[in-house]
Amino acid sequence: MTELTVQDLHVTLGKNHILKGVSMEVKRGEIVALLGPSGSGKTTLLRSIAGLELPTQGMIRISDQVVYNSEDKIEVPVERRSLGFVFQSYALWPHRTVFENVAYGLKLRKVPEAEIRERVQEVLKNLGLGDLGERHPHQLSGGQQQRVALARSLVYKPQVILLDEPLSNLDAKLREEARIWLRHLIIELNLSAVCVTHDQAEAMAMADKVVLLQNGIIEQAGTPQEMYGSPSSLFVAEFMGNNNTLSGRITEVSGQTARIEGDGWALNGHLKSDLKPGNLATAVIRLERLKIVPGAGENRITVPLKSSVYLGNTWEYIFDLSGNTLRGYGAEPLKSGTQQVEIPAEHLWLF
Amino acid sequence: MNKMPFSKIVVIILTAIAVFLPIGLLLWQSFLDAPFFQPGKMYGLDAYRFIFEDPDFKRAFLNSFYISLGMAFISVPLGGLLAFLMVRTNIPGRNWIEPLLLIPVFVSPMILCFGYTVSVGPVGFISNWAQMIFGSVPWNIYSMTSIVVIAGLSHVPHVYIYSSSALRSLASDVEEAARVAGAGPLRVAATVSLPMVMPAMLYSGVLVFFLGFQVFGLALVLGDPEGHLVLATYLYKLTNKLGTPSYHLMAAVAMCIVAITVPMVLSQRFLLRNAHKYITLKGKGSRQRTLPLGGWRWVAAGLIAVWLAVTVVIPIVGIVFRAFVTNWGEGVTFIEAFTLNNFKDVFEQSNLMRGVINTILLGVIGGGLSVICFTFIGLASHRKNNGWTRLLDYTVMTPRAVPGLLAGLAFLWVFLFFPPLAPFRKTLFSLWLAYSVVWLAYGMRLVSTSLLQVGPELEECARVTGATPGQVNRHVTVPLIKYGLLASWLMIFMIFEREYSTGVYLLGPGTEVIGSLMVSLWAAGSIDIISALSFINILLVSVGMGIALRYGVKLHD
Numbered sequence: 001m002t003e004l005t006v007q008d009l010h011v012t013l014g015k016n017h018i019l020k021g022v023s024m025e026v027k028r029g030e031i032v033a034l035l036g037p038s039g040s041g042k043t044t045l046l047r048s049i050a051g052l053e054l055p056t057q058g059m060i061r062i063s064d065q066v067v068y069n070s071e072d073k074i075e076v077p078v079e080r081r082s083l084g085f086v087f088q089s090y091a092l093w094p095h096r097t098v099f100e101n102v103a104y105g106l107k108l109r110k111v112p113e114a115e116i117r118e119r120v121q122e123v124l125k126n127l128g129l130g131d132l133g134e135r136h137p138h139q140l141s142g143g144q145q146q147r148v149a150l151a152r153s154l155v156y157k158p159q160v161i162l163l164d165e166p167l168s169n170l171d172a173k174l175r176e177e178a179r180i181w182l183r184h185l186i187i188e189l190n191l192s193a194v195c196v197t198h199d200q201a202e203a204m205a206m207a208d209k210v211v212l213l214q215n216g217i218i219e220q221a222g223t224p225q226e227m228y229g230s231p232s233s234l235f236v237a238e239f240m241g242n243n244n245t246l247s248g249r250i251t252e253v254s255g256q257t258a259r260i261e262g263d264g265w266a267l268n269g270h271l272k273s274d275l276k277p278g279n280l281a282t283a284v285i286r287l288e289r290l291k292i293v294p295g296a297g298e299n300r301i302t303v304p305l306k307s308s309v310y311l312g313n314t315w316e317y318i319f320d321l322s323g324n325t326l327r328g329y330g331a332e333p334l335k336s337g338t339q340q341v342e343i344p345a346e347h348l349w350l351f
Numbered sequence: 352m353n354k355m356p357f358s359k360i361v362v363i364i365l366t367a368i369a370v371f372l373p374i375g376l377l378l379w380q381s382f383l384d385a386p387f388f389q390p391g392k393m394y395g396l397d398a399y400r401f402i403f404e405d406p407d408f409k410r411a412f413l414n415s416f417y418i419s420l421g422m423a424f425i426s427v428p429l430g431g432l433l434a435f436l437m438v439r440t441n442i443p444g445r446n447w448i449e450p451l452l453l454i455p456v457f458v459s460p461m462i463l464c465f466g467y468t469v470s471v472g473p474v475g476f477i478s479n480w481a482q483m484i485f486g487s488v489p490w491n492i493y494s495m496t497s498i499v500v501i502a503g504l505s506h507v508p509h510v511y512i513y514s515s516s517a518l519r520s521l522a523s524d525v526e527e528a529a530r531v532a533g534a535g536p537l538r539v540a541a542t543v544s545l546p547m548v549m550p551a552m553l554y555s556g557v558l559v560f561f562l563g564f565q566v567f568g569l570a571l572v573l574g575d576p577e578g579h580l581v582l583a584t585y586l587y588k589l590t591n592k593l594g595t596p597s598y599h600l601m602a603a604v605a606m607c608i609v610a611i612t613v614p615m616v617l618s619q620r621f622l623l624r625n626a627h628k629y630i631t632l633k634g635k636g637s638r639q640r641t642l643p644l645g646g647w648r649w650v651a652a653g654l655i656a657v658w659l660a661v662t663v664v665i666p667i668v669g670i671v672f673r674a675f676v677t678n679w680g681e682g683v684t685f686i687e688a689f690t691l692n693n694f695k696d697v698f699e700q701s702n703l704m705r706g707v708i709n710t711i712l713l714g715v716i717g718g719g720l721s722v723i724c725f726t727f728i729g730l731a732s733h734r735k736n737n738g739w740t741r742l743l744d745y746t747v748m749t750p751r752a753v754p755g756l757l758a759g760l761a762f763l764w765v766f767l768f769f770p771p772l773a774p775f776r777k778t779l780f781s782l783w784l785a786y787s788v789v790w791l792a793y794g795m796r797l798v799s800t801s802l803l804q805v806g807p808e809l810e811e812c813a814r815v816t817g818a819t820p821g822q823v824n825r826h827v828t829v830p831l832i833k834y835g836l837l838a839s840w841l842m843i844f845m846i847f848e849r850e851y852s853t854g855v856y857l858l859g860p861g862t863e864v865i866g867s868l869m870v871s872l873w874a875a876g877s878i879d880i881i882s883a884l885s886f887i888n889i890l891l892v893s894v895g896m897g898i899a900l901r902y903g904v905k906l907h908d
Contacts, residue, residue, distance in 0.1 A: 050811075050815055051814075051815075052811050052814070052815070077814075077819075078811075078814040078815055079814050079815070079816075079817045079818055079819055080817075081815075082817065083815055084815075085811075085812065085815035085816075087808045087811070087812055088808075089806065089808055091806065091808040091809050091811070091812035093809055093812075093813075093827060093831075094809075094831070095830050095831055095833075104813070104816055104818075104826070105816040105817055108816065108817040108818055108822065109817060152812075152816065153815075153816070156816075156817070
């Protein structure tokens with residue numbers, strides 16, 4: 001069942017056309033990550049769903065209620081969309097205690113006093129904040145504040161929860177734990193969630209579906225595996241992972257494979273866009289797909305090693321390919337000199 | 352998100368009426384040849400023709416111009432220097448000098464000028480000493496030069512306020528970067544620091560210049576004895592001169608003053624945009640380093656002490672002293688002359704006593720009500736940007752161009768001849784409304800400074816949680832700015848205690864306040880009672896300042 005539908009949404013802020021026709025769907029129990037560089041419109045999309053920005057065109061539906069439709073001039077005010085929203089800064093009200101912060105949504109919904117106490121206590125307990133109810137926000141750590149913000153948006157049981165970079169104010173270690181915890185929590189409560197992030201690893205770890213935005217349009221949407229494993233454009237390939245990129249000219253095309261030649265190298269790769277022999281193209285391969293091999297062979301090149309860098313969990317090798325840098329990973333430090341490197345054709349994407 | 356609810360539109364329209372109706376009345380009246388309520392009045396430029404042909408008007412205009420120019424030339428360099436010394440150097444006693452510097456902003460110029468007459472006037476305390484030492488008094492407090500110098504010195508704090516806040520927001524790192532790049536300290540000052548605070552200095556220069564055209568109390572007290580008129584005193588004395596209240600002439604003079612100040616207020620708006628051009632938000636880490644002055648710090652401190660002595664100590668000590676003596680002259684000792692009769696007189700005369708009580712009521716209760724109104728106005732345009740808020744912007748700015756004396760006159764007319772308001776004319780409501788409009792820009796700045804400190808996401812979050820815009824204001828925004836509003840109340844209290852010119856035309860039984868009583872008593876020359884009233888007024892302002900200092904309320908931004 002679809003909980004949230006966005007159709008052909010356009011948003012203009014001042015003179016800037018921020019969203020230029022975005023459509024997406026979120027199903028019940030699904031977590032969708034909105035990913036993109038800064039200025040891509042991901043936060044604007046989230047705020048438009050909440051009703052904090054007014055779109056110029058399009059349609060937004062939450063559950064079975066149309067909350068915005070430019071054609072029928074429907075615009076449901078923010079407070080009647082009944083959404084959960086977690087702000088990047090958490091936006092905890094500093095003049096209220098944790099309990100009062102969380103209870104506010106229930107008070108506005110005229111829930112009886114006794115039930116408010118019960119429900120707030122329950123959600124605080126579930127989020128591990130059981131005995132912090134009387135504290136003020138400034139007396140909490142960053143992680144606790146984040147959970148209070150979450151408790152506040154969950155307590156009135158919204159169907160859809162929107163999260164604006166919810167983890168960006170936590171330090172690196174805590175962030176990795178929090179994204180797994182957050183994912184479990186949302187699944188457990190069978191909520192639909194839309195989460196804005198600019199960190200592709202976070203998006204893949206948390207979400208069932210990733211929507212990558214660029215300049216106000218959706219570049220690609222799909223599961224994390226699709227996004228990482230078969231990007232549809234060079235931008236997506238670059239954004240989702242760490243790559244080696246080489247520029248060259250297509251010399252041969254047969255079906256989905258083609259041969260690309262550059263300065264002192266020639267490789268077979270997988271065609272990702274409509275290229276003809278003679279076209280200039282970019283060849284992309286993820287760093288972890290590069291293999292160090294003992295001898296020459298198919299799709300292998302001989303390159304001098306520039307340096308080996310120790311990263312703790314792995315070694316990173318840096319090779320020189322006629323002026324371009326080629327990088328790869330391995331478990332052992334390499335001796336200086338030339339090495340044989342295999343670039344598997346099925347992992348070399350040609351754009 | 353940008354739709355204007357009806358209630359906000361009502362607030363904005365009411366504000367616009369409160370500001371533009373009285374000014375509109377002045378404008379309309381200035382083009383009539385008789386009072387606007389008289390039948391048979393005719394449109395025409397007679398009023399303007401009359402005042403432009405009057406040599407007194409010409410003299411008054413030129414005097415006002417000289418005062419403005421002199422004020423700008425005296426107060427801008429001194430205020431800038433003072434700000435630099437206070438903010439960027441290790442001058443001794445910075446913490447306790449700061450509130451003293453601001454005294455001329457919070458004590459009425461009338462009182463300061465009374466102080467000058469009693470201490471350095473022809474038979475003043477200090478003049479008597481000078482007489483004994485030199486055989487004659489080497490200065491004349493009533494000359495045009497003295498008036499210009501005193502006006503200039505007493506407006507130094509206005510420049511100081513703007514320059515010091517600009518200097519504070521100038522992080523040391525830009526100066527340090529220049530030092531590292533190879534510039535010496537003087538070169539840094541000339542090529543980095545000074546150009547960066549220039550817009551703020553220019554802004555305060557324009558401010559002082561148009562305040563010069565609004566000077567009233569100072570010229571009334573010091574200009575009277577030798578007949579030096581300025582525009583505001585010319586207006587005030589028009590009735591005496593012609594024997595009858597000539598509404599159209601007064602309105603025409605008022606319009607001439609407004610015609611000079613409005614363009615300057617507008618240009619300030621433009622300058623303000625530039626004033627913030629260079630201001631960089633300071634990060635947590637960037638602390639300001641102070642410049643060690645070495646032995647010069649004592650010279651600098653001495654300079655400030657001299658300025659304080661001339662601008663604050665001499666007049667205030669003089670008037671306070673005068674409040675406790677019967678008379679003063681050669682050979683009189685303090686013990687002989689000491690008396691509390693001046694205060695007894697104040698407490699025994701019912702109109703004076705009412706004036707004291709009204710002043711307190713107007714400051715405490717009226718000030719509180721004004722802050723509540725300013726809050727409503729502030730909330731009406733909070734986080735909105737459309738035609739309505741632009742209208743409000745101009746509405747709020749306009750009263751700055753209208754001196755209190757003129758605003759009081761305009762409100763008198765509104766209350767006299769606008770039937771629904773007529774019953775309120777003899778109540779404090781008329782004064783309160785006039786005061787609130789005159790200080791609208793100041794009060795709105797206080798309130799909106801607090802409002803801007805509320806993070807937008809705190810309000811948005813309440814909306815998403817299910818609160819209507821009204822509930823957001825009541826549950827989140829207003830509780831968050833509570834302390835800012837209390838501080839605004841205190842500031843408005845002090846400003847209302849100080850105000851004297853707005854009440855001049857509204858003065859009547861029931862609407863006496865200390866400020867306007869002093870203006871009318873001055874005409875009668877009763878310096879004993881004026882001194883006692885001044886002392887009470889200074890006391891009231893001191894209570895405000897004491898509370899501000901005790902609770903760490905910032906006296907300026």
